[in-house]
Amino acid sequence: MIELAIPRTIFDDEHNQFRESVRRFYEREVAPHHAKWEEDGIVPRALWKKAGEAGFLCATMPEEYGGVGADRMYSTILMEEQSYAGFTGPGFSLHSDIVAPYILNYGTEEQKKKWLPKMASGDVIGAIAMTEPGAGSDLQGVKTTAIRDGDDFIINGQKTFITNGQNADLVIVVAKTDPAQGAKGISLFLVEAGLPGFTKGRNLDKLGMRAQDTSELFFADVRVPADAMLGGQGQGFYMLMQELAWERMQIAIMAVAACEAMLKWTVDYTRERKAFGKSILDFQNTRFELAEIKTETQIARVFLDKCVELVAQNKLDVATAAMAKYWCSDLQNKVADRCLQLHGGYGFMWEYPISRAYADARVQRIYGGTNEIMKELIGRTL
Ligand SMILES: Cc1cc2nc3c(=O)[nH]c(=O)nc-3n(C[C@H](O)[C@H](O)[C@H](O)COP(=O)(O)OP(=O)(O)OC[C@H]3O[C@@H](n4cnc5c(N)ncnc54)[C@H](O)[C@@H]3O)c2cc1C
The missing domain is CATH 2.40.110.10 (Butyryl-CoA Dehydrogenase, subunit A, domain 2)
Known part of the structure; x- marks a missing residue:
């Protein structure tokens, strides 16, 4: 990924090792097949089983229910690595970090024992x-x-x-x-x-x-x-409201990681690609565009990491989570558009990751509560 200057402080060495194993999983198990899965419109159940065996599903669930009792930084890493790799197929975060927590937080002992271990192993998809x-x-x-x-x-x-x-x-x-x-x-x-x-x-x-x-x-x-x-x-509506801050954060986490990935791909591409006898990156317009993208991504990163820290401590309020969701997903869409432009016609070709990232970004402003609804929520706190 592109190195942002301000060091991240929310991860320790164990988190960083975990990140490496997640990255290898995406390289080994997802990268060779994702294009085929896009044609199929679905990822095979076998991938879920592999993710379960690797300990990447429902990691935050307690051990007695099949998880490893991991903190939310582990979930954050799983989501970031998926975004860095640019593969939106596996619906792991919804399964592990939205569906499973409802069962853990509100389920009876019987419901938890019945469902959570199977969700952690990938036998049951939520x-x-x-x-x-x-x-x-x-x-x-x-x-x-x-x-x-x-x-x-x-x-x-x-x-x-x-x-x-x-x-x-x-x-x-x-x-x-x-x-x-x-x-x-x-x-x-x-x-x-x-x-x-x-x-x-x-x-x-x-x-x-x-x-x-x-x-x-x-x-x-x-x-x-x-x-x-x-x-x-x-109690349904009440339960749905309790989980919203973390659910919205997940969209923001994937959004900022996507911005970092798109910036990296675009720096690499414009450095290689030549026009008028020089690299596209050497045009002042390209450097200014990428300088702005890098700046805004860095700003988003600092704000988001603070929100991740707060959500891990259960201290993030709904309105601030709404800010993160709307602002970071808007940024993701702007970055996708500008980075695609810098790829020229190749940016419009599906085989280039920026093309997919552009298409994948759009829904981030819609699901998890639309960005208009996010502004309503923030507006209520004024
Ligand atoms: C790929 C994808 C995956 C999804 N996954 C799930 C899922 O797993 N489970 C699930 O339950 N849902 C899921 N959704 C649904 C998603 O959460 C909804 O699409 C979203 O909440 C918006 O609802 P809607 O589509 O009915 O739009 P509408 O509510 O009809 O909104 C239409 C427009 O009106 C605006 N609007 C509505 N109300 C207001 C208001 N009060 N003030 C201002 N503007 C307003 C909206 O912002 C939007 O621009 C998914 C959607 C997509 C596209």
Whole structure:
């Protein structure tokens, strides 16, 4: 990666060794195959098993549930290395750092023992289904219902844009147990793939992140036992809100690492590429562009590392996490555009990593709460 001048202070030697092994994993297990997976629109389950064996899934879970009790710096390293490598296919962070923490924090002992070790080994792939065709930003408007029937709940509804949706064995489904209520009527359910009435729709065709499966999910009279409920009835919205700071940070972490990667690729490319008898890098415009990108990336890096430190201590507030998510993902998109421009026509060619990085960057401003919603959240603190 491009060396930024201000040293990072959030990692120790063990973290740095871990980073090396993650980097080798991406070089060995992902790099040779990612282009094929982009064509397939999905990464194979075998990769999940390999990641599990390497200890790269659910690392922050306690040992009794299959993890190694790692701190969030390890999660940060896993996400950064994926961004540095430029391979957005594996949906590991959603599985390990969004789905698994819900089960750890709100699950019963039985639920934790049933699911977490298998998620850590890669035998079970997790997803979370909030968004519906008619409800994205406005989560309180979800229409999926889970209505009590004796000892069971019957789930009906439809979800869309669900990451890991095709591969998923276990989906946390956001549903209304009391459709007459807004936030207070929302509950979460652990729903297993293969249950009668639960079907997976299309693997959606996307502008970017083409090796990651994103799916529609349908629920038609899906009967789940009452113990499939995660946390208390009507507590769903509250639980979703508790986890948001860390979820948004993950997008920011991947964004700033992507900026560093794009800067490096572009410095290398413009140094090699010649026009008018000199390197593209020797034109003042190129140097000024890259100087600005380097400066803004350095600023983002310092702010973000402070936020990572705070989130690891559970001290990061929602509004500051929203700042990190919106600002860093906006920066990622600006950097992608400027770096692509400096690659000329080659930047538009899919075989060049900057082309993929440009396409992959776009969704970062949309998912995890759109950047407009982030500004709403920050605005409320004024
Ligand atoms: C690749 C991908 C992966 C995803 N993965 C998942 C997943 O795993 N699980 C999941 O549940 N969801 C997932 N999503 C869904 C994602 O979180 C939603 O797309 C996002 O929250 C926006 O919702 P929406 O698409 O319905 O847009 P809308 O809510 O319809 O928004 C449309 C536009 O209106 C703006 N807008 C809406 N409300 C306001 C407001 N109050 N003020 C100002 N502007 C507003 C938005 O910012 C946006 O620009 C994924 C989406 C994508 C594209």
